[in-house]
Amino acid sequence: MPNELTCQRQIASALLEKNERTIHRWCKDGILTVAGCNKQGTPMFDIDAILALCGDLKSTDEEIVDLIVAADTGSAEAQNDLGIVLLQAGRQAGALTLFTMAADQDYPDAMHFLYQCHQSGLGTEVNNTLAMMWLSKAAAHGHKIAQVQLDAIQKLVEQAL
Structure with a gap:
């Protein structure tokens, strides 16, 4: 039985910005x-082993480890917050994965971050259609900010017509 400082492949994949197939191969190769x-x-x-491979995220930061554990248990808030940590660390693809996990649980903040990611090309190609879907x-x-933004966009469209 693993200790509490472990995570599943999906979270490891997001942290390392590697697909789950690569994680599986790394296990076969002993990495x-x-x-x-x-x-x-x-x-x-093991979260320490995952973070050691990340380089820019440290297991000595107890808050990050706590977020990883909570995100792994399915907490949408923790998935969103860990996504923010990854975004700030320049790990945009991993952040996108975590925001998607949280948004799939109807977490509005994550949906708004997905809007920003798709609008700005953070961790993905720019896709204004997806950006507007997530904003909506x-x-x-x-999400109050999203409501104000959507209202402003609708007013601009009406003025343009």
Whole structure:
């Protein structure tokens, strides 16, 4: 049984900005090892080992480790907050993954971050259609800034007509 400082492949993948297939290959190649399995038999990875491979994120930062553990348990708020940490560290693709995980749980802040990512090309190609979709979803879920932004965009469109 892994200790509490482990995470599943999806979180490891986001932190390392590698796809899950690469994580699997790294395990075969000995770059990364499975720390054990959870009750469902899902492979778990040591957070210290993951962060050592990241380089710019340190396991000595207790707040980051706590966010990783909470994000791994499915907390949308922690997934969003960890996404912000990754975005600030320049790990845009990993941030995008975490924002998507949180948005899939109807977390409005994550939806708004996805709007910003798709609008600005952070971790993905610029896609204004997806950006507007996420802005609309964030607004519909009560995100106040998104509501104001969407209202302003609608007024600009009306003026242009």
